[in-house]
Amino acid sequence: MTWYLVNGDVYMEHRFLKKTLKLEEGRIFVLPPDTRPEEGAHIYNAAGKKIVPGFIDVHTHGAVGVDVNAATAEDYEKICRFAAGNGTTSWLCSVLTDTKEQTCRCIDEFKKHQQMEQKGANLLGIHLEGPFLSSEYKGAMPEYLLQKANLPLLKEYQQRAEGAIRYITVSPEVEGIPDMIPEIRKLGITVAIGHSGADYETSWDAIRKGAQSCTHTFNAMKLLHQHFPAIMGAALESDIYCEAICDGRHLHPGTVRLLLKVKGLDRVVAITDSIMAAGLPDGKYKLGVNDVVVEDGDAKLAENGVRAGSTLTQNVALKNLLKFTGKSLEEILPLLTENPANLIKIADHKGFIADGMDADLVVLDPDFEVFDTFVGGRKVTSEDSNI
Template identity: 65%
Template sequence: MELVIKNARVYHNHRFEDREVLIQNGTIAQVAPRVDAPAGYQVLDLGGKRLVPGFIDVHTHGGAGVDVNAATADQLNNTIGKFFASQGTTGWLASVLTDTPEQTLWCIEQIKQAKAQTGDHAQLLGVHLEGPFLASEYKGAMPEHLLQKGNAELFRRYAKAAEGSIKYMTVSPEVEGVPDMIRQIAGEVVVAIGHSGADYDTAMACIDAGAASATHTFNAMKLLHQHFPAIMGAVLETDVYCEAICDGRHLHPGTVRFLIKCKGLDRVVAITDSIMAAGLPDGNYKLGVNDVVVEDGDAKLASNGTRAGSTLTTGQALKNLVKFTGRPVEEVLPLLTENPADLLKMGNRKGRIRPGWDADLVVLDEDLTVIRTLVGGRTVFEKA
């Protein structure tokens, strides 16, 4: 796609500047005060609106009525991916909930096929395996009978089938075999720790072994005690990234502010942890093998009332971050853009508006509502 974007307030070097952007072959070629449009190039005039990097969601289980664990390649792109594009998401990981090896391999195959396709949808960047190496006491919505001990060989079986598509995996430090597994595979996949009641020393050992992130921090996690800092103390003290579900339910606004103050704006990754109910009314839904009831937008397991993912979108998460923190949008944008890109080791091509980076972009109005989404310089969503 050959395009020049004019009359834009471009998010550049963590502030908004009057800039024009030249896009060639899906890549940002130039960001400058003035760009001369070559002959034959399309021109997009933003009328002074804000242009920001596309949002990247590293942890989501679906949306628009489709659950990742049951989604075909077509549904991943043309239902979930289309809906995500309307919310400003340009790249996402499909989070596969703990399931049978057979179903997990089926999910991996669908994701691999979807990843290879282009169209009017957010780009599927790969797989997030949420389990099966998780602690039963903090399982949340994970089916307990499918949880397993740490097993690098099973991970490698999945990784071989995925052919490089597994980008991220959540494990629990206290599960037998997990610390050793992290040491073996940390060079092959970005490892997050969570769903865990691990003590401080065990969590620290896993971070030292290569764990780089904490899954939905504070949720499904043993909380801090002054004598027993536990996994929470370990992830707050170290430089690991911390996922945060900023929907106002999973985390109180004060907790979001506290997390940012502890970690800094460069180590918090805003996620949705959305389920198939995102974008839809209250009702009965699924999350993997679980029945979920959504009331007032709050998703809980039908069996015991445990919170089970969210109905949050990235577009709403941005508005919530501004509201919860009182910070200007330019300060919190990295939580949805460059931080997830850096966590996934894609920060050299995604998450920023720079020459050489992918032209994954979002246009925001004055209310921070998404009005246009571009993937590789191609408009994949435009607000009516």
């Protein structure tokens, strides 16, 4: 099916231009605005709207009643459909620290999903949040399942996943982790540091050895002290990417502004860190093996009140960022598009609007609400995104 998107303002090279977009065989072709569509093609009139790259979420644990750690292949598709309705066209399923048996099951269900007909967002791969994490800053991680560095185990997971593990969160102070980072990268996995009380020197050792990101920056980590900068200081000083949960709970708006001022607009990645409660009312839910209570949209562990993920979606994160920072749409969009694409090394085909790129697009109305979504050149219908 061939689409022509006409009359819209198209986001290219950090500005909006009048262009016609042809979507054919899952790819984008950028044409002059006065291009006449081919006979028989589907025409989408985007007058008064903005066409932007599809959002990419590299860190989410679930939505609409589905917890990634317990999900079936069919459950993954439910998240895909829900995500597409909120402008997310690509995502990684984040597997919380779990038993080897359950982690392998998550990998197997991911592989099954890849063989299914997919009507929603692209499930691009797997993010392992652990198990090589600090017990001191474990957050929602089950302490008895945390491990020291174990390269053979990770190799086994990656082999089982057929290379689909794209991203992992580790703590620099865990025994053996800094020296393991170059080997993790050889497996094709991008390394993030987090859930950590690591000191400044140890954190920098991890960064110099190849860590490229910081997981949910400011949350579940030792914060900066003027005499002991710790992992927080290393993350801010270095050029690694910093994830940010912009729900107004995990980070104060002033903290978001500070992060952007220090890191720059090209080094912050807007994530949701959402759990199965996203898209659903307050109530009792699960996050891996943990019981979670959601009140007023705020997810916390039932046992101790520690915040446990979020109920955020990326369309809401976009509007929050615009509100928190006062910056323009042109400035903020990279946090949800090109930055995550660059982080997990898919920027050669996703995260941008240009000739030959994957036809993953979001149409925004004048209020920055998601009006329509295209995934792989296919318009996602309301039936597709309904759960």
